[in-house]
Amino acid sequence: MMTAGAQIPKLLYGTAWKEERTEGLTTLALEAGFRGIDTANQRKHYFEVAVGKAVQAAIAAGKLTRAELFLQTKFTFRGGQDQRLPYDPKASITTQVRQSFVSSLEHFGTDYLDSFVLHGPNSRGALGRDDIEAWRAIEALAVEGRARFVGVSNFTLAQLRELLKLAQVAPRFLQNRCYARTGWDRDVRRLCREHGVVYQGFSLLTANRQELEHASVRRLCASTGQSAAELVFRFATAVGMLPLTGTSNPQHMQKDLDALTVPLEPAAVQMLENIGG
Numbered sequence: 001m002m003t004a005g006a007q008i009p010k011l012l013y014g015t016a017w018k019e020e021r022t023e024g025l026t027t028l029a030l031e032a033g034f035r036g037i038d039t040a041n042q043r044k045h046y047f048e049v050a051v052g053k054a055v056q057a058a059i060a061a062g063k064l065t066r067a068e069l070f071l072q073t074k075f076t077f078r079g080g081q082d083q084r085l086p087y088d089p090k091a092s093i094t095t096q097v098r099q100s101f102v103s104s105l106e107h108f109g110t111d112y113l114d115s116f117v118l119h120g121p122n123s124r125g126a127l128g129r130d131d132i133e134a135w136r137a138i139e140a141l142a143v144e145g146r147a148r149f150v151g152v153s154n155f156t157l158a159q160l161r162e163l164l165k166l167a168q169v170a171p172r173f174l175q176n177r178c179y180a181r182t183g184w185d186r187d188v189r190r191l192c193r194e195h196g197v198v199y200q201g202f203s204l205l206t207a208n209r210q211e212l213e214h215a216s217v218r219r220l221c222a223s224t225g226q227s228a229a230e231l232v233f234r235f236a237t238a239v240g241m242l243p244l245t246g247t248s249n250p251q252h253m254q255k256d257l258d259a260l261t262v263p264l265e266p267a268a269v270q271m272l273e274n275i276g277g
Contacts, residue, residue, distance in 0.1 A: 005114045005148055006070040009036030010237050010260050013253075014202055014246035015051050016040070022047040025248050026054035030064065032253035038175075038200075038244055040074035040119050041100045041107075043084035048073060052107030059109075071108055072173075074119035074153060075100045075134060093130050097137035101146070115173060116147040120154035127162050139169040149173060151197075157188050164195055173242075175200035180211040180276035184239070193240060202244040204232050211275045220268055230259035235272040238264055 013029040015022055015038065026037065037055065040046045055071070058064055075097050078089055087099035101116060116138055122130040141147040151173030152163060160174060174192050178185050178201035185201070192199045205212065205228075212228040221228055229245075233256050236243035245256045 005066075005112070006035055006068050008149075008198065008242065009034075009070050010242065011233060011257060012036040012038045012070075012072065012200065012242065012244045014038045014244040015047070016045050016246060018246075018248070019047060020050075021248065022050035023054045026051050027058065028250050029253055030054065030058045032250060033257050034253065035064070035068055036070040036072070038072045038202075040076055040117075041086040041104050042074065042076035042081055042119060043086075044076075044080065044082040048104060048107050052109065056109045066110055070114045071110065072115035072117060073104045073113060074117040075138065076119040077122045077130065077134070079122065080119060093133040094137040097134055098141075101141055105146075112145070113147050115149045115151060116141060117151045117153050117173060117175060121152075121159055125158075127159055127166075132166065135163065135167070139167070142169045151175065151200075153200075155188075157191060160188060160191055160197075164191075164197075170195070171197055173198050173200055175202060175244075177201075177203045177207055178236075178241075180208040183276065184236075184241070184273065189239070189241065198242050199240065200242045200244060201236055202246075204236060204243055204245075205229055208232075208276075214275055216271055217275065220271070224262070224268075226259060226262065227255070230255055230262070231264070231268075231272065234259045234262055234264050235269055238269045239273065 013034040015026060018025055039048045039051045041048050059066055086103040087096040118134055118138055121127055138150050142150045149172035150169060151171045153175040155174060174197050176185050189199045217228055233243050237260055247253055
């Protein structure tokens with residue numbers, strides 16, 4: 001089984017909530033230079049088939065190769081889905097994970113995924129039996145060489161601690177909505193750093209509109225000539241985060257990628273880290 005693939009990128013293109021624009025926007029992102037794509041086999045919020053069409057078309061046209069791409073998708077429990085399921089709802093959780101995974105492979109026209117993520121636990125508190133069964137099934141795909149890396153999304157600090165104790169294959173990624181008011185998920189990021197888990201942050205802009213209007217951010221924008229969005233993505237990489245952007249603007253796609261190479265002074269990093277108070 002082929003598991004060689006692209007390096008983990010510094011910025012992922014997120015494909016949630018794009019519906020009929022999904023294929024076109026994914027194509028634009030690939031043309032802008034994105035090589036990391038994040039999606040989910042959850043038709044309620046994603047259109048993975050359309051993401052796959054864009055990826056397969058780009059490869060067929062010779063614009064890039066599969067090995068250059070970092071493809072990440074997710075298994076979503078029944079409670080997070082609508083009626084358009086990628087698996088048999090009457091099957092065991094283990095079977096559902098495998099059916100969802102195989103469906104994703106078909107969407108992308110590939111025989112492996114770079115990252116396969118549990119799209120949130122089925123329990124609000126401690127991890128339950130279904131959560132553990134799903135994780136074991138995801139681990140098995142990693143052991144088989146069908147998923148290069150595995151991870152989780154929308155986990156609390158306590159849930160991540162629990163997972164790290166029971167995991168037989170260590171999670172490589174944790175993806176959370178990231179709020180400046182919690183220090184950009186500071187405690188979870190710290191635990192990730194201690195265990196070699198890459199923290200993926202999403203909704204960096206939409207979840208923090210008020211904070212990004214702060215006068216200190218506006219001054220930094222003026223002095224650097226960068227937008228708040230560009231500064232946030234550069235800040236995120238500076239503190240060891242792997243950020244996601246879901247912009248639908250081609251110019252912003254390019255600027256977000258270019259921002260990763262712009263120097264950011266330590267004082268600016270500290271100011272942004274503490275912008276939520």
